[in-house]
Amino acid sequence: MFKLSAKKGSLTKGRVEKARSVSPRLNRQKVKRRPSQKPKGMSPAGKAFWKGLFRVFAMAVITLLVSGGLLAAYASLATHPGFQVKRAEIKGVKRLPELEILRTAGIGSRTNILSLPVGAIEKKLTEMSWVREASVNRVLPDQVRITIKEYEPKQLALVEGGFYYLDAAMRAFAPMGVAPSLDLPLLTGLTKADLVDPDDDVRALLDASLELLNCLPAKEKKAGGSLSEIHLDRVWGLSLVFSDLFPTVRIGRGDFKTRLARLEKVKSDLLRRQELKRVLLIDLSDERRVFVRLRGDSL
Secondary structure, three states: OHHHHHHHHHHHHHHHHHHHHHHHHHHHHHHOOOOOOOOOOOOHHHHHHHHHHHHHHHHHHHHHHHHHHHHHHHHHHOOOHHHEOOEEEEEOOOOOOHHHHHHHHOOOOOOEOOOOOHHHHHHHHHOOOOEEEEEEEEEOOOEEEEEEEEOOOOEEEEEOOEEEEEOOOOOEEEEOOOOOOOOOOEEEEEOHHHHHOOOHHHHHHHHHHHHHHHHOOHHHHOOOOOEEEEEEEOOOEEEEEEOOEEEEEEEEOOOHHHHHHHHHHHHHHHHHOOOHHHEEEEEOOOOOOOEEEEOOOOO
């Protein structure tokens, strides 16, 4: 009984020891786990990118809202009666009617000063005859100031029966009616094509006429002076007609100071001989000699 009990006891002890030896391995298998994977955080560069993008978006929204508000306010003011034009001041005008300038500019009593297209109005005004430059300025709340610089007529051109004003550069800037209203030297010998689009020969003659005018005394070329006409010819060059001198004076081309000095000597000689009234033509186009044609002389 005792032995059997001992045998059973030993067997029980062996099993317990075996169970104990297996238990740690089971425990170790249960404890062993896969390392946990923590979610990676956003990099500093990525955070900076999204932060900057948010700022840009916010600024765009703010700008859009402000711009919309400003446009709405401007649209409201552009129709407000308090900004309607009540006074238009026009400066620098000598020959053009002020009413014509306002009509061309499109400015009336119901025009709103804020909706005034300044650039377009200035362009329209410079397309008018006599207008060389034009500027338009708003004077808040209800005034407009228009400043005009007109061309200064230096000569008249008689072209195919019509008169045209010429500026200091011998360019036509305004047509006239049947008769001139200013007593200015008359330029003749041109066609309309020569006036609008001069070729090289005509341009050279126009430049020469300007040079000749600069060589003449001021009392002769000014309005009411003794110079009546400058004739342009492709073959003979320039010729002069004076109100106090009967004959035509053919000047030719170039060296006008010398030629005009020779003219004074010829006039003095003809006066001394009392033959000036018989002269039809004084030709100074030849540098070597002077040709004088008298009335009654054969050609």
